[in-house]
Amino acid sequence: MSQNASTNQIKNFFKKYVWGMFASPSNHFKIFLRILPFILAIVGYSVFSAQQTSLDPKQKVYPSISKMIVKFQKYTFEPNRQIVSNQINANKKDIDLKNEEIQKQNDLIAESNKLNNESKAYLPLLKKSKENPYKDWKKIKKEIKKVDKKIKALPETASFSEKTTLIIDKYTLKFEAAYIGFFNSALYHDTISSLSRLGISMGIASSFALILGIYMGTYKLVEYTLKDFTTMFSLIQPVAIMPVIMIIFGVEDFGKIIFIILGVLPTMLLTLSLKVKDIPIQTIVKSKTLGASDFQTIRKVVFPQILPHFLDTVRLTLFFGWLLLLTSETVPTESGLGYRIVVEKRFANMDIIIPYIVWIVFISYLLDRSIAMLQKVVSPWYKTR
Amino acid sequence: MNNKQDKNFLYLNNVRKVYPDNKTKSDNIVLNDIDLSVRKGEFCTVVGPSGCGKSTLLRLILGQESANSGIVHLNNQEIGIPCSRRGIVYQNYSLFPHKTVFENVMAHYKFNNNFFKRWSNPAEYNRAKEEAMHYIERVKLKGSENKYPEELSGGMRQRAAIAQSLIAKPEILLMDEPFSALDPGTREDLQIFTKDIWEENNMTIFFVSHDLEESLFLGTRILVISQHYEHPDSCPNACKKEDHGFGSLIVADHDISDYNNKESAKFGQMIEKIRVEGLDPEIKQRIEDFNLMHKDSYRD
Numbered sequence: 001m002s003q004n005a006s007t008n009q010i011k012n013f014f015k016k017y018v019w020g021m022f023a024s025p026s027n028h029f030k031i032f033l034r035i036l037p038f039i040l041a042i043v044g045y046s047v048f049s050a051q052q053t054s055l056d057p058k059q060k061v062y063p064s065i066s067k068m069i070v071k072f073q074k075y076t077f078e079p080n081r082q083i084v085s086n087q088i089n090a091n092k093k094d095i096d097l098k099n100e101e102i103q104k105q106n107d108l109i110a111e112s113n114k115l116n117n118e119s120k121a122y123l124p125l126l127k128k129s130k131e132n133p134y135k136d137w138k139k140i141k142k143e144i145k146k147v148d149k150k151i152k153a154l155p156e157t158a159s160f161s162e163k164t165t166l167i168i169d170k171y172t173l174k175f176e177a178a179y180i181g182f183f184n185s186a187l188y189h190d191t192i193s194s195l196s197r198l199g200i201s202m203g204i205a206s207s208f209a210l211i212l213g214i215y216m217g218t219y220k221l222v223e224y225t226l227k228d229f230t231t232m233f234s235l236i237q238p239v240a241i242m243p244v245i246m247i248i249f250g251v252e253d254f255g256k257i258i259f260i261i262l263g264v265l266p267t268m269l270l271t272l273s274l275k276v277k278d279i280p281i282q283t284i285v286k287s288k289t290l291g292a293s294d295f296q297t298i299r300k301v302v303f304p305q306i307l308p309h310f311l312d313t314v315r316l317t318l319f320f321g322w323l324l325l326l327t328s329e330t331v332p333t334e335s336g337l338g339y340r341i342v343v344e345k346r347f348a349n350m351d352i353i354i355p356y357i358v359w360i361v362f363i364s365y366l367l368d369r370s371i372a373m374l375q376k377v378v379s380p381w382y383k384t385r
Numbered sequence: 386m387n388n389k390q391d392k393n394f395l396y397l398n399n400v401r402k403v404y405p406d407n408k409t410k411s412d413n414i415v416l417n418d419i420d421l422s423v424r425k426g427e428f429c430t431v432v433g434p435s436g437c438g439k440s441t442l443l444r445l446i447l448g449q450e451s452a453n454s455g456i457v458h459l460n461n462q463e464i465g466i467p468c469s470r471r472g473i474v475y476q477n478y479s480l481f482p483h484k485t486v487f488e489n490v491m492a493h494y495k496f497n498n499n500f501f502k503r504w505s506n507p508a509e510y511n512r513a514k515e516e517a518m519h520y521i522e523r524v525k526l527k528g529s530e531n532k533y534p535e536e537l538s539g540g541m542r543q544r545a546a547i548a549q550s551l552i553a554k555p556e557i558l559l560m561d562e563p564f565s566a567l568d569p570g571t572r573e574d575l576q577i578f579t580k581d582i583w584e585e586n587n588m589t590i591f592f593v594s595h596d597l598e599e600s601l602f603l604g605t606r607i608l609v610i611s612q613h614y615e616h617p618d619s620c621p622n623a624c625k626k627e628d629h630g631f632g633s634l635i636v637a638d639h640d641i642s643d644y645n646n647k648e649s650a651k652f653g654q655m656i657e658k659i660r661v662e663g664l665d666p667e668i669k670q671r672i673e674d675f676n677l678m679h680k681d682s683y684r685d
Contacts (some may be wrong), residue, residue, distance in 0.1 A: 015465070015466060016451060020466065022448070022466045280478035281449075283481055285467050286479060287496065288468060289469060289471055289473050289550070289553070290549070291493060291496045291497045293496075300496070301481060305481075305482065380533075381483045381533040382483075
């Protein structure tokens with residue numbers, strides 16, 4: 001009996017100060033919670049970098065913190081060589097004037113040579129893009145029709161071999177046709193790969209943000225632990241660390257998806273946790289007085305109320321997602337809307353870039369509208385004012 | 386024994402609530418040493434000047450916040466976090482905005498039963514449905530059961546909230562200024578309606594309001610809470626700084642079970658009396674002069 005009472009006491013204490021919707025951690029505990037993720041991040045990183053260094057002493061991707069501090073000191077307190085040497089050069093300017101002029105001419109020649117070589121490298125691509133698949137598609141369709149007419153016009157007495165040759169002709173034509181047309185076009189491949197990158201990363205980011213955001217908005221413990229860290233993390237510009245992400249996770253789809261997730265998640269999470277906090281506390285208390293458990297309150301009261309706001313957040317964050325996607329696709333791969341624009345930019349092919357941009361705008365408009373429609377279907381009670 | 390339990394159905398002893406004030410780095414005392422016991426079946430109303438801590442007291446009984454010291458017991462059990470032993474009707478946001486009226490009333494069944502019970506035990510589900518419809522009928526909302534709260538008028542919303550709370554059959558129903566946002570006509574209707582429901586179901590109601598007339602008309606017992614009194618430690622005249630520093634106390638406690646006629650002279654006199662006792666900041670009583678003559682009231 002006494003044991004039961006003591007466990008009850010511990011439970012009550014736990015519910016009052018640690019884990020629960022109405023728990024309020026004490027001040028010291030709060031400070032500990034706010035510092036905790038930073039400590040974890042620093043310790044985790046140093047352990048990881050030490051392990052990587054032990055595997056490969058020359059690696060430069062995961063430098064230890066002491067190394068970073070030494071390098072940073074060098075960059076803060078030592079003279080900037082570039083500027084200093086420029087100044088020295090400026091003094092020498094009069095003497096080296098002639099040399100420089102010669103140097104400039106040489107540079108120009110080298111640059112023009114380089115440009116020439118580069119354009120040669122893209123020549124095969126150019127040839128490819130000159131082929132018009134639609135023209136071929138029409139030709140083949142006409143030919144298939146011709147063969148069909150021939151088959152129909154065949155007399156009943158025609159030999160078996162005659163018939164089969166015609167039918168084989170038809171099917172080879174159809175086979176050829178299968179490799180042209182819209183579903184094999186560059187636009188289709190670009191759109192599919194770009195959209196799948198965007199969709200997968202936005203899906204992962206938004207589902208994480210939804211779950212964590214709800215818990216951040218309802219449980220003080222989670223809020224104190226994650227709020228400061230996420231705020232700091234959201235201030236890291238993803239574009240600034242893009243090279244690092246590409247080095248660590250690769251330039252293929254995986255790296256791009258991680259890049260978009262890291263860029264989108266923190267802001268989404270903060271927005272959603274604020275939206276959850278905007279839900280009237282009365283409804284939460286009410287559900288508890290009607291006998292709901294904590295999980296039921298989250299599932300049946302908080303979640304449905306946050307859903308329309310969540311969809312709004314996804315809609316608004318999609319613009320940011322597009323930005324990150326197109327940025328990440330400037331690093332070359334096989335296909336992608338942003339990649340195509342970057343490639344065509346080198347030849348100043350505005351005749352393809354402008355339609356691509358129109359196409360991107362069209363797709364993102366469709367996405368935006370469909371989410372807005374989904375919102376109306378999913379939460380009919382929510383009326384946008 | 387049973388009688389005593391009935392008497393101390395809701396039991397508060399030496400309850401003290403303090404909020405930390407970040408600006409002045411000092412504590413802001415809201416409730417100071419509240420002693421209260423409420424009998425079962427009582428319609429207890431609470432009035433007081435604004436900022437005196439009426440709603441704080443209600444939140445303590447609800448369990449949404451916990452007292453810094455003191456005991457809060459309901460039916461001889463300690464109050465934990467909000468649970469189905471207490472029902473609550475707020476001024477607004479009482480209903481779930483994403484559920485229709487019917488779903489709101491059914492929420493209690495849905496929270497306490499498995500999702501699949503609807504198919505595994507259809508008889509019970511139908512009974513719950515019928516009960517919900519009965520309550521909806523009782524609060525005169527038949528015909529609007531498929532509307533969302535957004536589409537209802539203020540009075541209808543409050544009626545739905547009352548039905549939603551009643552269906553859980555709470556031991557005590559707490560009401561936090563439920564009619565303050567309504568127009569006078571609807572308000573009067575709902576007052577009569579609440580009183581009817583209280584008589585019908587033999588409930589205990591704890592009703593917080595800033596409207597003196599309403600509280601006097603509805604309740605069987607009225608508590609006046611106020612921060613305007615003369616504390617023995619306070620300096621005699623001038624220092625205004627310490628004016629609100631001691632927290633609110635129950636300054637008056639009356640049996641008002643026979644104050645039902647709003648027009649009668651007795652009613653008006655009582656209102657004047659309570660105004661003097663608690664609501665007027667200019668008039669300050671000494672602690673010894675508090676009118677705690679109700680048979681259930683006590684002070685340690």
